[in-house]
Amino acid sequence: MQLDIRLFAGLAERLQTSVLPLSVEGESITADGLKQKLTELYPEAAAQISVSFVAVNQNYAPGDALITEGDEVALIPPVSGGDGSSSVQEASADGLYCITDQPLSVDEVTSKVLDDNHGATLSFVGTTREMTGEQRTVHLEYDAYIPMALAQLELIGREIAERWPGTRCAISHRIGTVDVKEISVIIAVSTGHREACYEASRYAIEKLKQSVPIWKKEIWEDGSEWKGHQKGPWDPTLPPSV
Template sequence: MHINVHLFAGIAEAVGSRTWSGELPEGATVADLFARLADEHPGAATLLRVSFASVNQAYSTPDTLLKEGDEIALLPPVSGGQDDEPRFTISEEPLSMEAVFQKVRNPLCGAVNLFVGTVREMTHGKRTVHLEYEAYAPMAVKMMEQIADEIEARWPGTEVAMTHRVGKLEIEDAAVVIAVATPHRAASYEAGRYAIERLKEIVPIWKKEVWSDNTQWMGHQQGPWNPLRPGSEG
């Protein structure tokens, strides 16, 4: 089917035109359109990830089916609409899974893997009363950014957000939330696991287990600690 698309602001500049016309297969979706534009115009890909589509003058989800004759527009963030909240954070406040999810969702991704690490009550037969987390926050954020760069190199087009809580956490509290958005679901599983394993390897965060009869600072639990080791092959 033949479709015509209106382009605005930064997208129009990156594409070099106020309109785009092309052929898409029957059953194509908004996500397919974004992927096509990103493939044809790599310089627009970053902006496309934070943009939305309007179909017949209504904001549309990535799985919206397109039909020949639809009035379609691609809309970058409007003035004042850009979310400047950082994707990688250390927080003393309870974590919001929805907030982390919103940082990575975009029309180019068809899958979002959301990992939530929570405080469990029993560890190797010991009853946990609570946990206490401490972090070297500036470096922790920098290492999270490094992990995201490693993921992008291995799974191009992936969007990552991470936040880890510090301070005193009670049983069932969320300690870490990681969101990984990819074009396809297989990569979201692989990149999501890579993200949490690398976080445990190189991000300077420490956990004190407070048990009913003792306490202990817990470090790296995946073999000898070596933060200089390159990312593991998956």
Template sequence: MITVKLFAAAADAVGRRSLQGDWTGLTAAQLLEQLQKDYPGLARLAPVLSIAINREYATPDRRLADGDEVALIPPVSGGAPGPAERPLFEVTTDPLSADEIAARVTNPHSGATVVFVGTVREWTHGRRTVHLEYEAYAEMAVAQMEQIGREIAERWPGARTAIVHRVGKLAITEASVVIAVATPHRADAFEACRHAIERLKQIVPIWKKEVWEDGEEWVGSQTGPEWMHRTE
């Protein structure tokens, strides 16, 4: 038996957040094709959907095995314990504190700590936002955040990274994400923090619904894994 998890616009299109079926032996691409036939609302999303199997992005030719957990990943918008036993990588419904998250990475070997705070803005392209709603595939999101932390540690030796994203309903000016990077040297801290937010947008399965005065829509900027853009 295969379990399929759906999020954000994909869940809206199907009308459910999970499905189960005997799709063992199908490739990821064949499963997506079958689900489009069963749920026509998925057709418009199919070109931009990524597929994860057992919480890792999968190529279209990956074959499914009994017991696999598959996730359909629409375009997204965004470890070791730190001080006070808080994790470095986290998805939470709690309000975010930049100071508290920065404290998770600051250490005696760091000469600089750079913090990025993403907040909910009121106006986008002349359209007034009332509030945002964030949703995440939490288990995979944390795993992808941990990957970003490893990338940073390899590229900037001595770096320590924390990424915490909030989900649920957020009002204007509230913080949706806080990224803190501590490094021995200040230039590295700025560069690593920028790398973290760009990678967050690319690979971490978190979505936002913009709720305007006259409507609402799931939006995102994820381009998906590299294999999705190959032309052969």
């Protein structure tokens, strides 16, 4: 069986490829078995592989999930939401969730959730800060597994609608280079009352940072580093701590 494993962020850098071809004996392999095989073949990346999750057909896979030829397989290192290609603009069918390499507009994203019957609207805006302690950031670079990231953003929207019925949610995330003071993410939420609006907005950003396959690389004056729970433990399938 022949598989092509998609790699991202620091894991792709370590193995110097974004697509890793892999030959596997038999007609299937479990997600845990795949990680074990990759660890044996690439011991230099063992630490990163151990804390990564396998995604099969754009869904996080449990360790006993079977992978067969023809599946779309990715190894997802801990997320933190690299460089994006030019003119990237991908959105969900309803337009509420978007990933783009273009500047984001708070007014545009917020307009998607305005409702005549909602008395509360919040827009969370994440921007690049210059100083983290004594470390000066020049800019950030974001990479994403775009189709799965969009699916995970839509899942966040569905979970919010179940927890806070009637809530409207829209999320846009930028990839590629994001300079200091520029916007990397906008989460807009509207509800009938302010308490639910605060809660839903907080849930959205915490869940995004936990499970959406978007990675952030900090570029400094004297170096760079992929951010996130790169040493684990990390489980994107658990509910966020809010």
